[in-house]
Amino acid sequence: MTETTTPKRGVPLWAQITIWVFLAGLLVLVGVTLGKRQQGTVQPGDAIPDFTLPLFSGYEYEGKSEVKLSDFRGRVVVLNFWASWCKPCEQEAAELEEAWLFYEPSGEVMFLGADYVDTEPEARSYLKKFSITYPNGPDMGTKISQMFRIRGVPETYFIDQNGALYYVKVGPFTSVNEIKTLVEQKLP
Amino acid sequence: MKKFLFILTLTLVLAGLFTATTVFAQGGVTDDEVNAIAKQLYCPVCENTPLDVCPTEACRQWRELIRLQLSEGMTEAQIKQYFVDNYGARVLAEPPRTGLHWLIYILPPIFILGGAFILFNSFRAWTKPQSVEAGTGGESGAASSSPERDEYVARFEEELKKRK
Amino acid sequence: MIAEFGFGVLVVSFIVTMYSGIAAVYGAMNKSAALVESARRAQLLTFPLLTLSSLVLIYLLVNNRFDVAFAYEVTSRSMPTYLKVTAWWGGQAGSLLFWSWLLAVFTSAVTLRKWDRDIEFLPWVILVSSITLTFFLGMIVFFENPFTRFWLVNGSVAPSMFAPSAAATVFTPADGQGLNPLLRHPGMVIHPPMLYLGFVAYVIPFAFAIAALATGRTDDRWTRITRRWSLWAWLFLSFGLVLGGRWAYDVLGWGGYWGWDPVEIAAFMPWLTGTAFLHSVMIQEKRGMLKQWNMILIILTYALVIFGTFLTRSGVLSSVHAFANSPIGPFFMGFVTLTLVSSVALLIWRWPLLQSETEMKSMLSREALFLLNNLLFMSILVVCFWGVIYPLISELATGQKVTVGPPYYERATGPLFAGLLFLMAVAPLSAWGHSTLQTLGRAIWKSSAAAAVVTVFLTITYTQNIYALVGFFLVALVLFATGHEFWRGATARQKAQGENFFTALANLMGRNRRRYGGYIIHISMALMAIGILGIEIFQKETQGTLAAGEELNIAGYTIQYRELASWNSPGEGVNYTRAVVDVYENGVYLGQLAPRVDYYYDAQQNMTIPGQRSTLRDDLYILLVDWQPVSSISATFKIYVNPLVNWLWIGSILFLFGVIFAAWPDKDPADEPVRHRAVRDNRQASAAD
Known part of the structure; x- marks a missing residue:
């Protein structure tokens, strides 16, 4: 056989190391991504990193054109992701506003609306249509929604006084009471 | 101003729907001009489908926004930048050449x-x-x-x- | 009851498959022929078992058994029966069963072959296929069971295989959700099976390659046995890709056939390595070279099949085609890891055995050009792989998603495809072992001159676009050079055998089917390239809203809007909206086209059906984008003119013919003597023939 004339050489060590490192890197990358996809949205108990939500003019909060999550330490924060093109969002818009009006005087609860992948003119007409008054702003660069790993809209995140998530609502609320019950969990 | 913009959008949408050859519509931006830019953008709602052919409501709104911006005289580069700022780098057909x-x-x-x-x-x-x-x-x-x-x-x- | 029966059969086949793998490896270790034979029979048993289980599932689908969750998800009362059957592969759970069934078909077929001379391969081939099958059946049994039913427990409905509690009762929804309308298109009915056939068929060459590594019998026996398998696998995969393109063109409503979507690319990547393998394996057969490289290629092909399937089905990639988030992710990830790690480890272990004497007399010899072809295919693979993987890296590193879309791929692969076209023209003219610039130049100058004439003609009459002209030149070069090869061969035979030209040509092709089949495939690729150049470079589009009687103009065509009608078809569960337009070209009336939008009530989804007028010169492709629901006064149309795109489909039909011509079995390939180890051996063997 001709093969015997050539000396038998194995794969050089550097090549073996490169191959295994590459393979391990690929598997880790895919594995971590898979893990991220599987875990779904951020989970109750997770501390929510601070983020900044710019606000639509006319929907500012105490005159400020942007708010940070950390501004509301000591309060329950209800963060609602919505979009004007989202039909199910319309089902809960009035309820959210009603709940906001109910809690606003106490100063214990904050409602924030993050407008996901939307255009400003359409978003404004939506806010107007449902007479929404709580601070609302665009999710610039879809950064906040990616941070929460939202699956779609509407989704609502309940964050407690210490900045930790305690409940995730996927899909629209069916009643004001549903919202109130969830908020009350963390109120004294 | 904002209200005016909104009315303008509405008018333009209606104009787009009802005028035959939009080229001749007042201050008209043709569908082709809108699509030329939309083609290069990707809306997160329908991933990996260019904006000009994505059928969702969100994408329709985006196209109307482009129409509005074109009618305001924004350039293609400005419009793309606006979309990147608002919706992130994923709207571009390929990653920006940075970092x-x-x-x-x-x-x-x-x-x-x-x-x-x-x-x-x-x-x-x-x-x-x-x-x-x-x-x-x-x-x-x-x-x-x-x-x-x-x-x-x-x-x-x-x-x-x-x-x- | 029948659902439980189907599941029971599934579990039995899972156990049988697992037994077969264990018995095979144990038999191989202990040199027990009886145990290996038992493994072989167990392997054969999986085919009838899975057939039975699949028939049960089809029975449930066809008979509106909406208490079965899978039937509820993919069928509805309004669907015709043939669609209910094809709904088998219309969802994750069913398509996994379909995959497994195909695998059982192939492995049964391969275990039925005559093994006398290759008996040492048998246990390892069984092992590889049974591991694969065990894993797929495991996914079905534990995570994605198509026989799961709905149960009513304390007023709420939950899917489960068996009654969750004694009080639970079966819940049967009134109607199912129905198959995704996009999947009801005839193209989609056969596109997934073709792709799966291609994917699954690559398991066999891979299994033989692993067997060769495991036994250390690393001569080219394994490539000889699997030659036709890999050709058929390649045929199905290629045809699956083409059908997918045609389907996209007909129903996705974006005027194109390929969008460089990650899922499309995931199916395209094994095709790239598979094509490279088809070429480089010839070098091994003719020259005894590149054993290591061929081993790498076939392992890579299979790894990409598994990896691509994993990316699309686990929810790692987000795409219009991708399956939704699925519980099979971690389990599948485990299998991917097992496959990659064990094959790479085997390869490194046996690397020295795969060494072969390599001699290269000329950088212009056919083997050198084949290697260049491999380099180009690998380069395209790198571009594609990186484009698919990079968004994951970006997302992890920066937390922000990015899109890697057509501009990236087109820019990077365009020159590589051009290089492949050039090689396609040149390589067949070069000789094995030895060619010089002189001999090659002499063989190609006529074709080059003819192609140059064509290009000049096109420059004057058709286009001045430099990319298009380079592309057309290369296409013409391939066509002339390949055509010349047919002519040269036929006339040489004519002279030698005294036959007339056509008999000579037929005999020539018949006697050397793989080579001339390959040439036919090359010609078909060149024709497809015409279509691709046409749509990529010359596509024109316009959009406008028309009132009845108004017109849109594009590329010499005039489209006049006539009327629009909308009606319900309760039997089918579809609402049709159909516009009628008159088409004129330079004032001459051509006829009417009717773009449609079909709304499926069960799936609550629209499907946009273009009005198409197809000629060899161009396609007129009209989409109904929008309309006024009440008055029907005006409607918005999007119109594409896609020049030359028909050549893509013509090319693919010729392609199909070419591959079948090359791959059609004449005699059992296993009966062919082991010969042509190298040209030297080849000569000796031919004297003995």
């Missing part, structure tokens, strides 16, 4: 050049010893002195015999 994203443009050429280099080196390694054992090796080397055409026919006939 880490350079990797996507640099790595494949490096790999391809590396592959070409390895192949070329192997070629040289394979051809060199050949010159040493040329005397023992080539039956085709002997034939190469005869004219090419005859060689072809000869080779061919040989193959035919073999195949029978």
